[in-house]
Amino acid sequence: MVFKLEPRAVSSRVMIYQSPIIAVFLTLLAGMVMFRLMGTDPLQALEAFFIEPISTMDGIAELLVKAAPLILIAIGLSIGFQANVWNIGAEGQLTIGALFGGSLALVFYELETPFLIPAMLLAGTFGGMVWAAIPALLKTRFNTNEILTSLMLTYVALLILSYLIHGPLRDPDGFNFPESRLFHNSALMPVLVEGTRLHIGILIALGVAIFAWLFIFKHMIGFQIRVVGLAPAAASFAGFKQKKLIWLALVISGGTAGLAGVIEVAGPIGQIVPVISPGYGFTAIIVAFLGRLHPIGVIFSGLLMALTYLGGDSAQITMNLPNAVTGVFQGMLLFFLLASDVLIRYRIKIR
Amino acid sequence: MVLTPRLELIGITKRYPGVQANNNISLKVMPGEIHALLGENGAGKSTLVKCIYGVQKADSGTLIWEGKKTQVTSPNIARRLGIGMVFQHFSLFDAMTVEENIVLGVSNKLAKAGIKEKITEISSRYGLPLDPQRYVQTLSVGERQRIEVVRCLLQNPSLLIMDEPTSVLTPQETESLFKTLNQLSKDGVSILYISHKLHEIKELCHTATILRMGNLVDTCNPKNETPRSLAEKMMGKSLEKPTRIKNSPFGKPQILLNNLSYKANQSYGTDLKNISLEVRGGEILGIAGVAGNGQRELMKVLSGEELSNPPESIVVSEKNVGNTGPNDRRSLGMVFVPEERLGHGAVPQMGLSENAFLSGFTRMKLANYGFLRKIETDIYASNIITNYDVKTSGIRSLAASLSGGNLQKFIFGREIIQNPNIVIAMQPTWGVDAGSAAYIRQSLIDLAEQGAAVLVISQDLEELYEIVDTICVIYEGKLSSPKQLEDISTEEVGMLMGGVIINSQEDNPLNGI
Numbered sequence: 001m002v003f004k005l006e007p008r009a010v011s012s013r014v015m016i017y018q019s020p021i022i023a024v025f026l027t028l029l030a031g032m033v034m035f036r037l038m039g040t041d042p043l044q045a046l047e048a049f050f051i052e053p054i055s056t057m058d059g060i061a062e063l064l065v066k067a068a069p070l071i072l073i074a075i076g077l078s079i080g081f082q083a084n085v086w087n088i089g090a091e092g093q094l095t096i097g098a099l100f101g102g103s104l105a106l107v108f109y110e111l112e113t114p115f116l117i118p119a120m121l122l123a124g125t126f127g128g129m130v131w132a133a134i135p136a137l138l139k140t141r142f143n144t145n146e147i148l149t150s151l152m153l154t155y156v157a158l159l160i161l162s163y164l165i166h167g168p169l170r171d172p173d174g175f176n177f178p179e180s181r182l183f184h185n186s187a188l189m190p191v192l193v194e195g196t197r198l199h200i201g202i203l204i205a206l207g208v209a210i211f212a213w214l215f216i217f218k219h220m221i222g223f224q225i226r227v228v229g230l231a232p233a234a235a236s237f238a239g240f241k242q243k244k245l246i247w248l249a250l251v252i253s254g255g256t257a258g259l260a261g262v263i264e265v266a267g268p269i270g271q272i273v274p275v276i277s278p279g280y281g282f283t284a285i286i287v288a289f290l291g292r293l294h295p296i297g298v299i300f301s302g303l304l305m306a307l308t309y310l311g312g313d314s315a316q317i318t319m320n321l322p323n324a325v326t327g328v329f330q331g332m333l334l335f336f337l338l339a340s341d342v343l344i345r346y347r348i349k350i351r
Numbered sequence: 352m353v354l355t356p357r358l359e360l361i362g363i364t365k366r367y368p369g370v371q372a373n374n375n376i377s378l379k380v381m382p383g384e385i386h387a388l389l390g391e392n393g394a395g396k397s398t399l400v401k402c403i404y405g406v407q408k409a410d411s412g413t414l415i416w417e418g419k420k421t422q423v424t425s426p427n428i429a430r431r432l433g434i435g436m437v438f439q440h441f442s443l444f445d446a447m448t449v450e451e452n453i454v455l456g457v458s459n460k461l462a463k464a465g466i467k468e469k470i471t472e473i474s475s476r477y478g479l480p481l482d483p484q485r486y487v488q489t490l491s492v493g494e495r496q497r498i499e500v501v502r503c504l505l506q507n508p509s510l511l512i513m514d515e516p517t518s519v520l521t522p523q524e525t526e527s528l529f530k531t532l533n534q535l536s537k538d539g540v541s542i543l544y545i546s547h548k549l550h551e552i553k554e555l556c557h558t559a560t561i562l563r564m565g566n567l568v569d570t571c572n573p574k575n576e577t578p579r580s581l582a583e584k585m586m587g588k589s590l591e592k593p594t595r596i597k598n599s600p601f602g603k604p605q606i607l608l609n610n611l612s613y614k615a616n617q618s619y620g621t622d623l624k625n626i627s628l629e630v631r632g633g634e635i636l637g638i639a640g641v642a643g644n645g646q647r648e649l650m651k652v653l654s655g656e657e658l659s660n661p662p663e664s665i666v667v668s669e670k671n672v673g674n675t676g677p678n679d680r681r682s683l684g685m686v687f688v689p690e691e692r693l694g695h696g697a698v699p700q701m702g703l704s705e706n707a708f709l710s711g712f713t714r715m716k717l718a719n720y721g722f723l724r725k726i727e728t729d730i731y732a733s734n735i736i737t738n739y740d741v742k743t744s745g746i747r748s749l750a751a752s753l754s755g756g757n758l759q760k761f762i763f764g765r766e767i768i769q770n771p772n773i774v775i776a777m778q779p780t781w782g783v784d785a786g787s788a789a790y791i792r793q794s795l796i797d798l799a800e801q802g803a804a805v806l807v808i809s810q811d812l813e814e815l816y817e818i819v820d821t822i823c824v825i826y827e828g829k830l831s832s833p834k835q836l837e838d839i840s841t842e843e844v845g846m847l848m849g850g851v852i853i854n855s856q857e858d859n860p861l862n863g864i
Binding site: 239 | 654655656676677678681687689691694695696697698699700701705708709710712713718721722723725
């Protein structure tokens with residue numbers, strides 16, 4: 001019996017949606033093999049990784065807290081990816097967004113007003129946009145590759161954060177720890193469920209997802225973005241301006257990343273710290289592809305990916321497994337997804 | 352004595368997923384015979400030839416080479432047997448000389464010293480003048496093809512396969528190629544000649560094998576056939592020639608080009624130089640020319656994908672539009688059909704409804720405050736499909752799933768329903784089956800008769816002669832002065848295409864319309 005890959009006459013539309021499910025299944029299977037090799041009971045480990053973290057109200061709240069930034073960033077990225085604009089620097093845009101919004105909280109320290117949080121969210125979004133505007137300018141002006149420039153700017157952003165947190169933004173009463181003051185109440189995201197850390201960030205993420213869906217599928221500009229990504233020559237035939245769309249794609253994805261950044265510092269963290277994100281900006285790339293670059297799909301894949309963060313913590317505590325398991329699961333998921341995507345254009349033939 | 356055929360195919364069958372490319376094809380090629388392989392696009396000519404040359408493996412069937420059953424599993428084996436092939440698309444390096452290109456493409460044994468002498472010998476013997484020291488980028492398409500032919504002949508082939516060799520040549524270049532092929536045939540070389548140009552086959556070939564949708568339809572002597580009877584065999588139905596009913600006087604000029612110049616922004620692009628032109632209502636004007644002489648650039652400048660300065664270099668409805676984009680021009684009544692269907696005229700991975708929106712949203716008012724009017728767009732797309740006889744499973748089918756002819760009918764329908772007064776089309780029937788081609792040509796004529804100005808840029812002279820009123824030729828970015836079709840001979844057009852007569856408006860300003 002020989003397995004052969006044979007090209008399909010027409011790409012399978014069913015497979016586009018089945019492939020993420022196959023990928024999740026294969027990831028679980030490979031995960032069990034991995035746990036077995038590490039000498040633990042695979043089923044118990046899987047339970048610790050995927051079930052235990054969300055078996056309490058508190059756990060579900062944590063899941064939504066972690067999913068919010070992933071969903072937000074992934075929505076922005078998928079708009080860019082659809083336009084063939086490869087923003088890999090969401091982590092940097094998130095950092096700058098957190099700095100813009102967080103600085104506002106520090107400047108207006110102890111100012112009691114309901115307008116501070118909205119102002120911070122806007123400032124954070126703006127910050128991410130500014131940071132993404134740099135690769136946009138470089139690409140449209142000098143034809144540089146946005147993959148490289150946006151990625152390199154991430155490290156610049158992290159260094160700026162490090163400088164500010166060791167200098168101007170450092171807590172004056174903080175015994176020289178590299179941290180800002182704790183934000184006061186009106187600079188913190190309103191909490192949804194008392195006693196948990198669940199804040200309105202997840203609602204913002206869902207709202208942005210619905211807005212993005214309308215934007216991509218019902219509006220001219222979304223149509224233009226899709227056309228320019230699928231067939232650039234057809235876009236210029238239709239009279240769509242490519243440079244404008246590159247700007248738009250980068251600025252939108254930078255904006256949502258910046259928004260996610262300020263939500264993190266004003267939400268679960270509550271101050272500016274040297275490490276704001278556990279790699280949300282990079283993980284969101286996987287979220288975007290797993291969600292098929294579709295805003296609604298991204299909501300589901302964002303929840304799943306948030307679970308891998310929680311699962312890593314939980315497996316560490318209950319099973320004494322290394323925290324790196326999270327990274328392994330995320331990596332396997334992307335790996336199996338890319339592999340299963342082959343089945344969109346090919347089918348397996350058995351001879 | 353019965354001669355052994357050089358090549359005999361028995362029952363060659365090849366399936367691709369979803370297509371029967373070749374179904375039980377048998378043919379014989381005798382030594383010295385020029386054998387035509389005739390068929391529409393997609394009839395299976397290329398697949399059959401790929402099986403002979405070892406690029407593809409047939410699912411079943413036998414290949415007999417000079418009396419012996421043979422398996423040709425790779426082009427290397429084919430070359431060793433003595434099969435040479437000249438592809439439609441050349442594989443040449445622009446930045447290298449003729450000699451270097453030839454050396455790169457032949458076996459190590461041949462590529463030794465003395466190859467220059469061999470090149471010269473072959474080129475003089477077969478009338479293929481070539482200077483081994485010239486750089487390929489400085490050569491015309493015809494000269495480039497000679498390199499490929501010489502490269503094949505260096506290996507002393509006994510069967511030469513030529514895939515649509517004349518599609519890029521001027522009439523004069525074609526004639527000289529035919530002399531070469533006849534000489535080769537006299538020397539005993541068999542030639543398998545792929546084409547859908549009927550006149551050529553009648554003139555050149557001894558035998559013709561006709562394919563239709565993967566099946567062998569007939570084997571005949573083309574000298575005993577008329578182009579019309581060949582075409583009918585090829586298509587399997589009788590051919591309708593496009594007809595022009597009336598010849599009423601032309602109306603007012605709809606589009607004017609005034610000394611239009613444009614600097615190509617790509618390397619190897621062609622600059623446009625001082626092009627002046629007018630197309631009147633009811634007139635079909637054709638621009639002939641060999642590929643790469645500025646047609647692409649002209650199309651882009653006309654459609655507004657590239658802007659031209661000053662604005663008054665293009666005038667439509669008394670408005671200067673040189674510096675406006677495609678949609679401003681569409682609102683003035685222009686529509687465009689670009690050369691490439693998939694990827695330029697349509698988005699392959701989008702449905703027909705979305706592709707209808709692509710160029711139709713301006714004139715058909717399909718956007719409301721930027722939001723897509725889905726119902727209206729779907730109605731528009733269904734109208735195109737029903738009125739223009741597009742064979743598809745519906746408005747959600749992807750553009751890529753349509754055959755070339757059907758997609759081209761869809762694109763034409765999309766533009767024509769917009770009720771244009773200026774139509775600009777490039778290579779309107781390139782790669783389209785003969786039935787759809789006739790349909791498209793007829794709809795261009797109908798448009799002109801309803802008073803639209805039609806401008807057709809095409810390399811297909813037969814097509815231009817069938818539909819246009821006025822013809823001019825583009826050569827190295829310059830345009831010859833337009834002539835009524837009756838006032839210019841094919842030879843003259845051919846010489847203009849080859850740049851033999853320099854008859855541009857720049858050099859001869861008195862040569863008005």
